[in-house]
Amino acid sequence: MNNFEYSRATDVADAVRQIAADPAAKFIAGGTNLIDLMKYDVERPARLIDITRLPLKSVEETRDGGVRIGALVPNSDLAYHPLIEQRYPLLSSAILAGASAQLRNMASTGGNLLQRTRCFYFYDVATPCNKREPGSGCAAINGINRINAILGTSEACIATHPSDMCVALAALEAKVHVMGPSGERSIAFEDFHRLPGDTPHLDNNLGPNEVVTAIELPAEGYAANYSYLKIRDRLSYAFALVSVAAALKLDGGRIKEARLALGGVAHKPWRNRDAEAALRGEAPGRAAFEKAAAALLAGAKGYSHNSFKIGLARRAIIRTLTQAANATPQIQSVKKIR
Incomplete structure (x- = not known):
């Protein structure tokens, strides 16, 4: 690990001033991803700016019936917060599917959004990686790519986004609030993360x-018919091979509204509105769910070791939509798939 300086921000404006004054600095809150990256020599910040004392730890209702979540709310606190459990159980379930209890206690909500994407070669500084060194090449494309992406890839990168929480936030159409030298702005969640294109170093x-200050959820939380299903190599403390967030609004035996997002398959949480449109007006059942799965996976491309993800994702989508339609969501404390 490289040597670095340390400072502490006193408020959000001070945090912005400090990061603007030192381009080689990084913010640190829980540090559950950044410290690992520093140990592997992937990140080499000259300064760490501690933002853990900033007043960004509240979960509050908004005027329009939604919820605003401070960027420093720990993942565990968010998962078990009464407002989230009752009104946004999809988000609670996704958080509880991720990492371990110890990591969830430390990880911040804002930090979860900013996790670097997953790839064996990104973490191995002895190998080429366009995310670490733009223009150096992508060792994963012709290497060990079992965990890598099948959607939204480019010739420059096939890494995957690691977050479970973000998959649910994508399905719920959250907004990300940030503060920078030019003031405050909000970013639609689907526009926050990037596909790799020819700039994979930009996640x-x-x-x-800028610093993330809050995440805002809309009033509709799909609390009745939802499920989050995570398929992984082992039952605990493992990243998703494929994960699915599904949320439905049913009316008169038909699907009035649908939300679908995938994790573990792309450089960002994967959402395709055509797949959701395919479900509207349909009776919930296998035929409709297979049609939605085909739309959501349109253009999927496997590599030498991860082609199995395409079939796995199709089955997972159908299973998760079935759980949501039946109001029998996957219980994260019970690892057996329902």
Whole structure:
């Protein structure tokens, strides 16, 4: 690990001033991803700016009936918060599917959004990686790529986004509030993370001198018919091979509204509105769910070791939609798939 300086921000404006004054600095809150990256020599910040004392730890209702979540709310606190459990159980379930209890106690909500994407070669500084060194090449494309992406890939990168929480936030159409030198702005969640294209070193559209301050959820939480299903190599403390967030609104035996997002398959949480449109007006059942799965996976491309993800994702989508329609969501404390 490289040597670094340390400072503490006193408020949000001070945090913005400090990061703007030192382009080689990084914010640190829970540190559950950044410290690992520093140990592997992937990240080498000259300074760590501690933001853990900032007043961003509340969960509050908004005027329009939604909920605003401070960026420093620990993942565990958010998962078990009464407002989230009751009105946004899809988000609670997704958080509880991720990492371990110890990590969830430390990880911040804002930090969860900013996790670097997963790839064996990104973490191995002895190998080429366009995310670490733009233009150096992608070792994963012709290497060990079992965990890598099948959607939204490019010739420059096939890494995957690791978050479970973000898959649910994508399905719920959250907004991300940020503060920078030019003031406050909000970013639609689907626009926050990026596909790799020819700039895979850029994981998101956060400005270089901006800090995440909050996440806002809309009033509709799909609390009746939802499920989050995570398929992984082992039953605990493992990243998703494929995960699915499904939320339905049913009316008169038909699907009035649908939300679908995938994790573990792309450089960002994967959502395709055509797949959701395919479900509207349909009776919930296998035929409709297979049609939605085909739309959601349109254009999927497997590589030498991960082609199995395409079939796995199709089955997982159908299973998760079935759980949501039946109001029998996957219980994260019971690892057996329902």
